[in-house]
Amino acid sequence: MTLTVKEELIKRSPLRVLEKSISGGLGRGNVGVLASRKGVGKTACLVHIAADKLLQGQHVLHVSYASRVDHIVTWYEDIFKEIAKAPKMRAALDEFDELIRRRVIMNFKQDGARTEQVLRSLEAMIVHGNFRAETVIVDGLDFVQAGPADLLKFKEFAGRLGLEVWFSASLKKEDPLFDERGIPYELAAHLGAIDVLISLQHHGDHVHFALVQDHGRLAPQDLRLKLDPTTLLIAKEARPRAR
Amino acid sequence: MTTDIARMRNIGISAHIDSGKTTLTERVLFYCKKIHKIHEVKGKDGVGATMDSMDLERERGITIASATTAVEWADHSVNIIDTPGHVDFTIEVERSLRVLDSAILVLCSVGGVQSQTITVDRQLRRYNVPFIAFVNKADRVGANPLKVRDQISEKLGHRTVMMQIPIGLESAFSGLVDLVAMKALYFDGPEGETIRIEDVPEELAAEAAARREELVDTASLFSDELMEAALEGRATEALVRAAVRKGVLSRQLVPVFIGSAYRNKGIQPLLDAVVHYLPNPAEVENRAIDLDAGGAERVLAADPAAKTVALAFKLEDGAYGQLTYIRIYQGALSKGEELVNTRSGQKIKVGRLVRMHADTMAEIAEAGPGDIVALFGVECASGDTFCSPGLNLAMTAIYVPEPVISLAIEPVDKGSADRVAKALNRFTKEDPTFRTHVDPESNQTIIQGMGELHLDVYIERMKREYRAEVKTGMPQVAYREAVSQAVEFDYTHKKQTGGAGQYARISGRLEPLAKGGFEFANEVKGGRIPREFIPSCEKGFRASLRKGQLIGFPVIGVRVVINDGQYHPVDSSDIAFQTAAQGAFRQAYAKAKPQILEPVMKVSVEGPTEFAGNVFATISQRRGVIVSSVEDGTFSRVDAEVPLGEMFGYSTVLRSLTQGKAEFTMEFLKYGRVPPHIAEMLTEQHLEAERKKSQR
Numbered sequence: 034m035t036l037t038v039k040e041e042l043i044k045r046s047p048l049r050v051l052e053k054s055i056s057g058g059l060g061r062g063n064v065g066v067l068a069s070r071k072g073v074g075k076t077a078c079l080v081h082i083a084a085d086k087l088l089q090g091q092h093v094l095h096v097s098y099a100s101r102v103d104h105i106v107t108w109y110e111d112i113f114k115e116i117a118k119a120p121k122m123r124a125a126l127d128e129f130d131e132l133i134r135r136r137v138i139m140n141f142k143q144d145g146a147r148t149e150q151v152l153r154s155l156e157a158m159i160v161h162g163n164f165r166a167e168t169v170i171v172d173g174l175d176f177v178q179a180g181p182a183d184l185l186k187f188k189e190f191a192g193r194l195g196l197e198v199w200f201s202a203s204l205k206k207e208d209p210l211f212d213e214r215g216i217p218y219e220l221a222a223h224l225g226a227i228d229v230l231i232s233l234q235h236h237g238d239h240v241h242f243a244l245v246q247d248h249g250r251l252a253p254q255d256l257r258l259k260l261d262p263t264t265l266l267i268a269k270e271a272r273p274r275a276r
Numbered sequence: 277m278t279t280d281i282a283r284m285r286n287i288g289i290s291a292h293i294d295s296g297k298t299t300l301t302e303r304v305l306f307y308c309k310k311i312h313k314i315h316e317v318k319g320k321d322g323v324g325a326t327m328d329s330m331d332l333e334r335e336r337g338i339t340i341a342s343a344t345t346a347v348e349w350a351d352h353s354v355n356i357i358d359t360p361g362h363v364d365f366t367i368e369v370e371r372s373l374r375v376l377d378s379a380i381l382v383l384c385s386v387g388g389v390q391s392q393t394i395t396v397d398r399q400l401r402r403y404n405v406p407f408i409a410f411v412n413k414a415d416r417v418g419a420n421p422l423k424v425r426d427q428i429s430e431k432l433g434h435r436t437v438m439m440q441i442p443i444g445l446e447s448a449f450s451g452l453v454d455l456v457a458m459k460a461l462y463f464d465g466p467e468g469e470t471i472r473i474e475d476v477p478e479e480l481a482a483e484a485a486a487r488r489e490e491l492v493d494t495a496s497l498f499s500d501e502l503m504e505a506a507l508e509g510r511a512t513e514a515l516v517r518a519a520v521r522k523g524v525l526s527r528q529l530v531p532v533f534i535g536s537a538y539r540n541k542g543i544q545p546l547l548d549a550v551v552h553y554l555p556n557p558a559e560v561e562n563r564a565i566d567l568d569a570g571g572a573e574r575v576l577a578a579d580p581a582a583k584t585v586a587l588a589f590k591l592e593d594g595a596y597g598q599l600t601y602i603r604i605y606q607g608a609l610s611k612g613e614e615l616v617n618t619r620s621g622q623k624i625k626v627g628r629l630v631r632m633h634a635d636t637m638a639e640i641a642e643a644g645p646g647d648i649v650a651l652f653g654v655e656c657a658s659g660d661t662f663c664s665p666g667l668n669l670a671m672t673a674i675y676v677p678e679p680v681i682s683l684a685i686e687p688v689d690k691g692s693a694d695r696v697a698k699a700l701n702r703f704t705k706e707d708p709t710f711r712t713h714v715d716p717e718s719n720q721t722i723i724q725g726m727g728e729l730h731l732d733v734y735i736e737r738m739k740r741e742y743r744a745e746v747k748t749g750m751p752q753v754a755y756r757e758a759v760s761q762a763v764e765f766d767y768t769h770k771k772q773t774g775g776a777g778q779y780a781r782i783s784g785r786l787e788p789l790a791k792g793g794f795e796f797a798n799e800v801k802g803g804r805i806p807r808e809f810i811p812s813c814e815k816g817f818r819a820s821l822r823k824g825q826l827i828g829f830p831v832i833g834v835r836v837v838i839n840d841g842q843y844h845p846v847d848s849s850d851i852a853f854q855t856a857a858q859g860a861f862r863q864a865y866a867k868a869k870p871q872i873l874e875p876v877m878k879v880s881v882e883g884p885t886e887f888a889g890n891v892f893a894t895i896s897q898r899r900g901v902i903v904s905s906v907e908d909g910t911f912s913r914v915d916a917e918v919p920l921g922e923m924f925g926y927s928t929v930l931r932s933l934t935q936g937k938a939e940f941t942m943e944f945l946k947y948g949r950v951p952p953h954i955a956e957m958l959t960e961q962h963l964e965a966e967r968k969k970s971q972r
Contacts, residue, residue: 102904102915138904154888154907162892162902 039088042116047258047269048085054256055229055247059199061167062192063248064184064226068202068217069233070210074240075201077265078233079170080108082199084116086168087132094155094166095138099173102140109133115264137164143175148183152190159194169198176202176223184226215245215253231256238262241270281558281578283352284646285550286375286603288405290396291382296412300382300537301356307469307543308347308354344375344590344601344648346633349547355648371589371659373399374671375603375648378524378554379407380546385419385534389427394911395882395939397432406524408531408553410546414442415449415536425532431911434530437494437520438487440545442534443477452534452542453480455488456516461545468540495519498529517552524553557646562605564661564669567618574669576606578645583607583664584615587671588656591706599630599650600658605671607664609649610642615662618670624662628652658706679711679724680875680920680944683731684749686720695744696721703734710734717969724754727877727942728924753921754875755958756947757824758833759868762787767860768842769852779847780856782813784838786864792947794821795835805841809853813838816857825862826870826955827962832947836861872955873947875920881930883938885912890933898922899951917945921954 052058059065067075083093097105113129137158141151158164171187184200191198204210204217211217215232216224224230230246240260244252261268289304291297345356357376379400383393400407409428411421421442429436443451443460451462453476460477464470476484492511496503499519505511523529533549535542558578564585566572576585584607592599602609609615613626630637630650643649656662661671687693700712700723710731711724725731728751738744766783782805789795796814805813817836824831879900881891885907891914895902900918923942930938950958 102906106904134901137902140904140906142908150885150907154885154905154912157889158892158902158905161889161896163896164892164902 043085043088046085047267048082050258050269051242051256051267054244054254059197059229060248061195061197063228064188064191064198064200065229065231066200066202066220066223066227067231067233068204068220068245069240071203071205073233073235074260074265075203075233076108076172077112077260078267079172079199079201080105080112081267083136083168083170084109084112087135088116090135091167092135092165093137094158094164094169095136096151096155096169096171097138097140097173098143098171098175102138105138105140105172109136112266115266118264137162137166143173143178148179148186152186155190156194166194166196169196171198171200174200174202176220177205181223181226184223188226214251215243216251217245233260239270242267281644281646282556284556285352285354285554286357286377286557286646286648287354287550287554288357288372288376288379289382290379290400290407291393296384296537297382300380300410300412300543303537303540303543304356304547305345305347306467307547308349344632346631346648350551352551354547354550357648371587371672373403373405374587375589376405377557377560377646379405380550381407381409381530383409383411383424383428384416385411385413385421385424386416388424389431394432398882401527404527406527406555408524408533408549409436410533410535410542412535412537414445414534414541415447415539417446419445419449421445421532421534428530428532435494435523435528436530436532437491439491439520439531439549440534440542441480441484441487443480449536449539449541452545453477453484454545455484455491456513458484458488463541463544468543471544491520492516494529495523498522498526521553525555525559562671564605564671567668567670576669578606580608580644582645583667584609584613584662585664585667585669585671586615586662588651588654588658588660588662591656591658591702592650599652600654600656601632601648601650602662603648604643604645606645608642608644609647614665616665616667617656618661618663618668619657620660622655623665624654624656626651627654656705657708659708678754678944679709679726680754680877681727681731682722682724682752682754684715684718684720684722684752685735685746686748688745688747692744692746695742696738696746699734699738699742699744703737720749726944727920729927751924755827755829755950756873757826757829757831757870758873758947759786759788759831759865759870761867761869763864763867765860765864766840767856767863769856769859771852772847776849777844777847778849778852778855779842779844780809780849780852781842782838782853782856782860783840784836784860786861786868787835787837788868789833789835792833794818794832797835797837799837799839800841801839804843805838805853806843806848809843809848809850810838812850812853813857816854817861819854820858820861820865824870825865826872827958828966829872831865831870832873872950872958874950874954876917876945876948877920877923877942878945879916879918879923879940879942880913881916881938881940882911882913883934885910887934887938888912888914891930891938894926894929894933898926917948918942919948919950920944 067078069075083095086093095105139154139158159166187198202220204219206219211232217232224246227246228248232243232245233240234243242256242258244254244256246252257270258267259270289297289301347354347356357372381396383389411424413419414421425436425438428434438455440452440454442449443453451460453460458476460474462472462474464472492502492506495516496506496519499515499522502511502515502519505515520529520531524531531549531553533542533546535546537543562576563573564576566574584604586602586604586609588600588602590601592601609626609629611626611629615624615626617624629640629643631640632650640649659672661669663669687696703710704712709726713722715722723731723734735746735748738746762785764785768781769778771778796817798810821831821834883891888905892902895914895916895918898918899922900916903915903917905912905914926940930940
């Protein structure tokens with residue numbers, strides 16, 4: 034059986050590597066967190082994850098606290114353009130208009146938007162707006178302001194509506210950021226509400242992905258993924274050369 | 277009237293309905309005229325005194341309705357620009373906001389920030405218009421100007437500062453404490469025309485001192501000089517004013533004034549504030565689109581010596597004949613001067629040039645940058661830009677979208693018919709997105725526009741302004757048809773029925789054209805179709821586009837390539853090739869998987885967050901796609917793409933679902949494919965109509 038261009042694109046995505054390392058993917062009802070300092074590339078990763086879900090025919094709800102809506106729209110356009118640059122993938126771009134209809138952006142003001150209200154609005158979109166989201170991206174939530182209790186509310190919400198929820202968490206404290214197991218100090222208290230925790234760190238000129246927690250299990254592991262500095266796509270990391 | 281640009285103000289007065297905008301505007305005109313009269317008509321004191329208030333009302337009723345009114349205050353000339361009451365279609369709102377440099381935002385002391393205040397504030401923000409706030413109706417029961425000030429800060433997010441405090445409130449409202457001069461102001465005389473200045477009443481001294489300190493502190497943010505002076509305890513009136521002015525001009529500060537237009541209190545200080553704190557035309561940056569440079573933006577210079585750039589923003593059919601109101605942005609305008617309308621390319625000569633005063637019209641010889649004047653007898657549409665020859669700029673985007681909705685109208689009686697025609701003629705000149713024609717098949721007058729509300733406004737205006745009543749049909753969506761697949765064609769047209777025969781054969785292919793429109797390419801080689809008949813072929817194809825075969829709407833997005841054919845030395849003719857092209861199109865079209873397209877609108881719904889769920893539901897029920905939602909505290913906005921055909925009656929639905937607290941705007945976005953079940957329904961309806969027509 035031959036694969037269509039799109040199927041090929043999905044199959045070869047570096048995100049399959051990520052899924053393999055976390056027991057086949059984040060899964061419905063679960064909460065995943067990408068943690069790093071500001072400006073390392075969390076938003077790019079989240080948009081890449083969202084784009085991958087859209088390609089697979091899913092509905093994605095993109096929740097943003099920080100950026101303006103038009104910036105997010107541009108992120109998606111850029112990511113799809115990069116994906117379509119791969120050989121033979123031009124056809125995929127033609128579907129962009131169709132794909133993007135399955136994405137809704139919801140923007141909230143950081144201060145003043147209480148988690149209960151945010152969740153009420155998300156539920157209104159899914160239920161009243163008849164938007165059958167499978168994946169929710171939450172970018173820019175302030176984890177200091179929104180404590181572990183807020184994250185648990187998200188987790189409960191994800192379970193109740195059967196959603197896969199990916200967060201970005203900006204780490205703001207001074208070094209060292211991580212303890213000996215790789216857990217960010219700032220997120221130690223949140224750990225109970227997080228199913229998959231991945232940290233992004235600069236290693237030389239690359240950004241590396243490290244798995245910290247996998248479905249409740251502490252499992253420090255290098256994911257062999259990097260963020261391509263020019264395309265801002267998640268990419269497979271070349272195997273370390275033998276010395 | 278001064279022509280010194282520093283002493284010129286172009287302002288709008290914006291408000292929620294019932295905030296007292298009309299009363300305030302009347303009082304402004306009254307006080308300005310009063311001053312004017314005292315200076316000019318000495319010895320005629322009796323005139324003003326005997327003038328009964330009804331007469332004044334009536335006279336002002338006329339002036340208020342005009343597009344702009346020029347008044348004088350404290351040696352400054354102030355143009356008050358009418359801001360449209362309806363905000364449903366952008367072209368008119370944009371135009372009026374383009375013309376004013378600053379605004380007075382009127383709020384009610386009781387009602388405070390209301391939904392329309394929020395809308396107005398958003399428009400001012402979008403167009404970067406500086407403004408001051410006037411909290412009106414301080415004499416009303418429940419008046420609380422300080423609470424309203426807090427609402428401006430919290431709900432609209434502005435840095436605010438009290439410029440005055442009230443002396444008494446509700447029925448005891450008797451005057452104001454001016455916090456800059458630290459004096460009490462009372463408004464004496466039957467019309468409050470005499471200002472009595474006294475010391476601050478003792479019982480208000482402490483509050484006034486505290487508010488004054490707050491004023492100086494806030495103003496200091498915009499002036500280091502004031503800050504230093506304040507530290508040394510010598511903050512002068514002039515320093516405070518200059519600092520507040522800076523804050524207002526940069527849109528970082530909203531000074532709050534208080535009064536009661538109805539009780540004639542607080543109007544003169546507000547006029548002083550217009551002079552003190554609002555910008556003159558040279559202090560506002562205006563940009564134009566350079567049509568010779570691919571639409572690049574150019575900053576205009578408020579310099580009388582520069583080449584002229586002016587915008588015609590309103591046409592008026594008044595007692596004086598046809599007037600075109602224009603605002604000059606750059607350069608000057610004088611009688612006899614030649615200008616070019618950059619939309620039409622037409623040259624005009626400036627004839628009679630007038631300035632509209634509160635009560636009269638004055639003929640002038642010339643006008644400078646920033647000025648707003650009216651021209652007589654100029655053929656143009658509103659929104660047109662006039663430039664000196666050699667410049668090719670446009671003040672507003674020249675792109676005019678195609679109408680997406682049409683409505684059949686019929687005058688209720690014979691007398692109305694003439695007035696309807698007159699009204700339609702006027703409206704089409706005013707608004708390029710509003711069009712009209714007579715349908716040749718039904719002989720009905722059809723009006724076309726950008727949405728249901730858009731057409732409603734004009735129906736209402738016909739009634740009000742032209743006393744022309746019409747019956748309306750059901751709104752019709754402007755569908756389109758398009759092909760989705762490339763196909764080849766080979767068609768022979770042959771006719772031999774005595775006399776000269778007809779013969780033409782053409783072959784080629786028909787393809788979808790993503791960018792829309794129509795393209796025709798000739799790849800015929802070796803003279804298989806003689807050169808003179810190629811245009812005939814193109815003509816034939818073009819004619820076929822006017823009515824698609826699915827539902828009879830125009831076909832868009834087609835490319836036709838002809839590459840072969842045959843002709844007959846005697847029987848081939850222009851008409852034979854046209855007919856052949858139409859036959860070829862018919863043949864190819866059916867095979868090219870034609871589709872019905874519908875206009876898809878970009879819809880924005882704004883309102884309190886509590887109704888967001890309802891709004892999401894209305895969009896989803898209308899085959900809409902929600903693009904984004906933005907929640908800002910208690911206020912939220914939903915952007916969506918919804919087929920126009922589903923939007924009929926939406927304003928009523930939205931109003932009832934949200935207790936009138938949400939509002940929406942929409943504009944044409946694109947043509948999108950109609951889903952199969954609706955396409956089927958439309959095709960059936962079309963066939964049914966065709967059947968009926970043939971039976972008749």
